[in-house]
Amino acid sequence: MKEEVFVIDGMTCASCALTVENAVKKMDNVDGAVVNLTTEKMTVNYDPSLVSESDIAKAVADSGYSASVYDPATAKSQSERQDEATKSMWNKFLWSSAFAVPLLYISMGSMMGLWLPDILSPTSQPMIFATVQLLLTLPVMYFGRRFYVNGYRALFKGHPNMDSLVALATSAAFIYSLYGMYHIGLGHAHHAHELYFESVAVILALITLGKYFETLSKGRTSDAIQKLMKLSAKEARVIRDGQEVSIPIEDVVLGDQVLVRPGEKVPVDGKVISGSSSIDESMLTGEPIPVEKAADDQVFAASINGQGALTISAEKVGDDTLLSQIIKLVEDAQQTKAPIAKIADKVSGVFVPVVMTIALLTGLFWYFIMGQTFVFALQTAIAVLVIACPCALGLATPTAIMVGTGRAAENGILYKRGDTLENAHHLDTIVFDKTGTITQGKPQLVALHAFWENEQSLLAQVASIEKMSEHPLSQAIVEKAESDNLTLLPIDNFQSLTGFGLQADIDGQTIFVGNNKLMTQEGVSLEQVQDLVAEATEKGQTPIYVAKEGQLIGLITVADLVKEDSKETVARLQAMGIEVVMLTGDNQRTAQAIAKEVGIKRVISDVLPDQKSQAIKDLQAQGKNVAMVGDGINDAPALATADIGIAVGSGTDIAIESADIILMKPEISDVVKTLSISRLTIKVIKENLFWAFIYNVLAIPVAMGVLYLFGGPLLNPMIAGLAMGFSSVSVVLNALRLKYIKLS
Numbered sequence: 001m002k003e004e005v006f007v008i009d010g011m012t013c014a015s016c017a018l019t020v021e022n023a024v025k026k027m028d029n030v031d032g033a034v035v036n037l038t039t040e041k042m043t044v045n046y047d048p049s050l051v052s053e054s055d056i057a058k059a060v061a062d063s064g065y066s067a068s069v070y071d072p073a074t075a076k077s078q079s080e081r082q083d084e085a086t087k088s089m090w091n092k093f094l095w096s097s098a099f100a101v102p103l104l105y106i107s108m109g110s111m112m113g114l115w116l117p118d119i120l121s122p123t124s125q126p127m128i129f130a131t132v133q134l135l136l137t138l139p140v141m142y143f144g145r146r147f148y149v150n151g152y153r154a155l156f157k158g159h160p161n162m163d164s165l166v167a168l169a170t171s172a173a174f175i176y177s178l179y180g181m182y183h184i185g186l187g188h189a190h191h192a193h194e195l196y197f198e199s200v201a202v203i204l205a206l207i208t209l210g211k212y213f214e215t216l217s218k219g220r221t222s223d224a225i226q227k228l229m230k231l232s233a234k235e236a237r238v239i240r241d242g243q244e245v246s247i248p249i250e251d252v253v254l255g256d257q258v259l260v261r262p263g264e265k266v267p268v269d270g271k272v273i274s275g276s277s278s279i280d281e282s283m284l285t286g287e288p289i290p291v292e293k294a295a296d297d298q299v300f301a302a303s304i305n306g307q308g309a310l311t312i313s314a315e316k317v318g319d320d321t322l323l324s325q326i327i328k329l330v331e332d333a334q335q336t337k338a339p340i341a342k343i344a345d346k347v348s349g350v351f352v353p354v355v356m357t358i359a360l361l362t363g364l365f366w367y368f369i370m371g372q373t374f375v376f377a378l379q380t381a382i383a384v385l386v387i388a389c390p391c392a393l394g395l396a397t398p399t400a401i402m403v404g405t406g407r408a409a410e411n412g413i414l415y416k417r418g419d420t421l422e423n424a425h426h427l428d429t430i431v432f433d434k435t436g437t438i439t440q441g442k443p444q445l446v447a448l449h450a451f452w453e454n455e456q457s458l459l460a461q462v463a464s465i466e467k468m469s470e471h472p473l474s475q476a477i478v479e480k481a482e483s484d485n486l487t488l489l490p491i492d493n494f495q496s497l498t499g500f501g502l503q504a505d506i507d508g509q510t511i512f513v514g515n516n517k518l519m520t521q522e523g524v525s526l527e528q529v530q531d532l533v534a535e536a537t538e539k540g541q542t543p544i545y546v547a548k549e550g551q552l553i554g555l556i557t558v559a560d561l562v563k564e565d566s567k568e569t570v571a572r573l574q575a576m577g578i579e580v581v582m583l584t585g586d587n588q589r590t591a592q593a594i595a596k597e598v599g600i601k602r603v604i605s606d607v608l609p610d611q612k613s614q615a616i617k618d619l620q621a622q623g624k625n626v627a628m629v630g631d632g633i634n635d636a637p638a639l640a641t642a643d644i645g646i647a648v649g650s651g652t653d654i655a656i657e658s659a660d661i662i663l664m665k666p667e668i669s670d671v672v673k674t675l676s677i678s679r680l681t682i683k684v685i686k687e688n689l690f691w692a693f694i695y696n697v698l699a700i701p702v703a704m705g706v707l708y709l710f711g712g713p714l715l716n717p718m719i720a721g722l723a724m725g726f727s728s729v730s731v732v733l734n735a736l737r738l739k740y741i742k743l744s
Helices: 014-025 053-062 078-112 126-143 145-156 162-185 189-194 197-221 223-231 322-335 341-369 374-387 391-410 418-426 434-438 455-466 472-483 516-521 527-538 566-575 588-598 609-621 633-641 653-658 670-704 717-739
Strands: 002-009 030-036 041-046 066-069 235-240 243-248 257-260 269-274 277-280 291-293 310-316 413-415 429-433 444-450 492-497 501-506 509-514 542-548 551-559 579-583 602-604 626-630 644-648 661-663
Touching: 002 053, 014 030, 014 041, 014 053, 014 145, 014 162, 041 053, 053 066, 078 126, 078 197, 126 145, 126 162, 126 189, 126 197, 145 162, 162 189, 162 197, 162 341, 162 374, 197 374, 341 374, 341 670, 374 670, 391 413, 391 418, 391 670, 391 717, 413 418, 413 670, 418 644, 418 670, 429 434, 429 609, 429 633, 434 579, 434 588, 434 626, 444 455, 444 472, 444 527, 455 472, 455 501, 455 509, 455 542, 455 551, 472 542, 472 551, 509 516, 516 542, 527 542, 527 551, 527 588, 566 579, 566 588, 566 670, 579 588, 579 609, 588 602, 609 626, 609 633, 626 633, 633 644, 633 653, 661 670, 670 717
Parallel strands: 429 579, 429 626, 579 602, 626 644, 644 661
Antiparallel strands: 002 041, 002 066, 030 041, 235 243, 235 257, 257 310, 269 310, 277 291, 413 661, 444 551, 492 501, 501 509, 509 542, 542 551
């Protein structure tokens, strides 16, 4: 199966999107199609050997719209398309208003006591009065021709949409007005007071204004992607043939040596060859503190260099850079339809035909049963058609998803799919891997006890021996000695004793460094440190003994320390009603010690890498919605098995590929933000759907004239058009609140 993205033109509402989606889904050998009204894109999964892109485009065309394959290299960016659409809509509104305002003055002036020249008097010059209104209405209908083209095309294809309602309503009013002019021509001057031209023009102008605000608001929902796209550098300074040259960023190739001066943006992902500096990576990770970089450190495109100059080797360019991957992930998430959107789809699919039926029955009811005039019956039918347009339903979910995923990206949190954003709020259990997730993933020297000589001298001797080993515990001791600026000593006769430790000669004396089995083998008494060892092991620390000439001369404890934010994160998750579980391959004692330190009550320990996914399945079998948080290769199966996999961004590519959510920073406190954004987004979606539904439920009876039956007001179609437009705007503005709500 192949996945392809198409740009769809002509959609105006949820009903349009659903029509296109269903038309493509019905095709043979098409596995699925998702249309996003907000981004105006459709993602299709199909068999390219049996279905072509032109076949899909034809299916879309047959449903009344047009489709073209989305090519990021040549296609206009979403911001450009939004800007063009916004500018076009505003111009149409201005021109429509230029004719609609004088038309409204002329048609309503005489009834409101406003001055009109005698030549425009409906009493003395009814035909001129009607003809001027017609001439002013035609340009407005021309500027609003999109409603007629799209509306009638969709109607005749059997998929009426929002434009169909507007087209039918204004066409009915326009035709009736022409009928009135026919009677004026026959000498029935009183028909000059039964023209409906002003309603046609004002409805079209007001709906165009509503569309303008809607387009303007929709453009703001994708700010996050636009900001990310603007981050990348436009040029890079590289070494070619021994010369320093500036080239477009597109011309940088793998292996190029790229020079980054102080204050410049890093143009590509790569490794520092020479130089040192601090780099602001906040645009990628959300972390405001600059990160120190030196030789062999990784740097990323769009990050900002500090005061130092760097030379880097380009390792990822173009679409492979971390920034490009982030943009793609955010776009994919915004393109994916969340399950909650199906509610709006189901309603929109039947809503338009039902509204058209209600409008017809309303007009027949007032004309035949209540004995009202044809004008009155027509007015109520038009009001129903105009006010019921389901635009707000179509915008309720995608706008919230766009703002939510954008807000997450700004905080260094990437949802791979829109449905992940929704599903995250169902989680009730979060499983953390221990090493590298709850802990720092790197052993550090915690305590040093010297019994024969001073601690610095002991550390220098032990580090000199450990320098010959690649074991992580050895590296922790060596790093501590280096950070204390100790000079390592020459050693002789080094031996690695598998399962026991190390030994070597320093100044002619043999020193043993290792576990209790090595000490027992060499006849070294450990009695004096039993209490220290018991205390260390209780905390999950590993004791390393140092002996010389049959005597214990030192004790070093090393541990993988807990991250600073782990304890607070666990407490906040538990306060949110989430059960926190720790899953680790470590032994029970060490696992329990770490769990106790951070406040985790449930521990699953002694688990082999291939057993981690089974542990997740066991929790799911208990009816739990489980998220797995990890960073290593051995976490990948568990990340894929969990309902939602969360990869800590400092982890491996394999773990990130297997996950549904990526945390760009190593801190796990962002797990709390992840859940907060999900819960807030779903809350806003539900609010949007409620207001969209309640608006139609309350507005349609008013438009039908229910209040009028009991002495109340009748809803004018022009007011209905204004209300319909701003109902969509209110939904979008509610979604935009997500940008500013404080995260827990």
